[in-house]
Amino acid sequence: MNTEPYLEDFKRILKKENLRYTSQRVEILKEIASSNHHLECEDIYFSLREKGVDASLATIYRTMDLLVKHQFVRKLNIGEGRARYENKIDGEHHDHLICTECGNIIEFVENDIEVLQEEIGKKYGFKLTKHIHQLYGICEDCQNETD
Amino acid sequence: MNTEPYLEDFKRILKKENLRYTSQRVEILKEIASSNHHLECEDIYFSLREKGVDASLATIYRTMDLLVKHQFVRKLNIGEGRARYENKIDGEHHDHLICTECGNIIEFVENDIEVLQEEIGKKYGFKLTKHIHQLYGICEDCQNETD
DNA sequence: GTTGTTGCAAACAATTTGCATATTC
């Protein structure tokens, strides 16, 4: 169904910015919206491809910028190399705990930290816009494997 | 003076790993150690160059890996693109508050957050090794400029 | 003298861009 509310929002935003509501943009957004993983542009490229939807990598990169700008997705810079993107449409804010051995990502929410962050922003006179908070370590499974 | 204790440490570590104590490595480490900024490899390359010290960019990249591994520096992935490195030799741990307008970086320390992080690690059975915590926003000066 | 290191240039990987063609409004 193309009547998901986020698609309506997207349409409205595009119109306001004089941008076009193209099938590629819609498919890319739907792909992200229906996933709760942390996707790279290539992941999206291949998922769409499998579904018979063609969108070039260039278009995906271009669209991701647009989606980040309008808060549909969040760009993550886990580890190095490629960027990852996560659905930000529904679902509450969270941060990430990353296993450096197996790459597994756990999402965590810690309201006390959020509050402290706000206080730090205030203390230094910053108007905060976003934050990156990633904890890196070795998960239980990987710790056991090393034995 | 080449008798700074960290240089002695460095020498010892290199020996233990069967690596050589070369002038390039020493100069690169000294350059970082004497700075309290967040340097890119290119910054180091040019600073050394100005001082008449020649070290290729490739060597700097290689040395940074070594220094990160042995905890002399911390690698930061602020914003995107190039990596930055900061002196970790003395000075206590801190995180960063970054102005997205002017690029200014403020270092902050918030022990309560550190404690909460540990608790999260424990909760999920992780042995934490490092973390990235960056707050992004607009600093006081830049907020005023927009008027 | 052996082994690890450097510098250079070429290789790489992720991302961006220019431009002709296609699509939306």
Added chain:
DNA sequence: GAATATGCAAATTGTTTGCAACAAC
């Protein structure tokens, strides 16, 4: 029909790597 998007291939950027010459041990 005018204006924006797309796909492609080429360009760019940060970083890594192979290898011959060089330096540390």
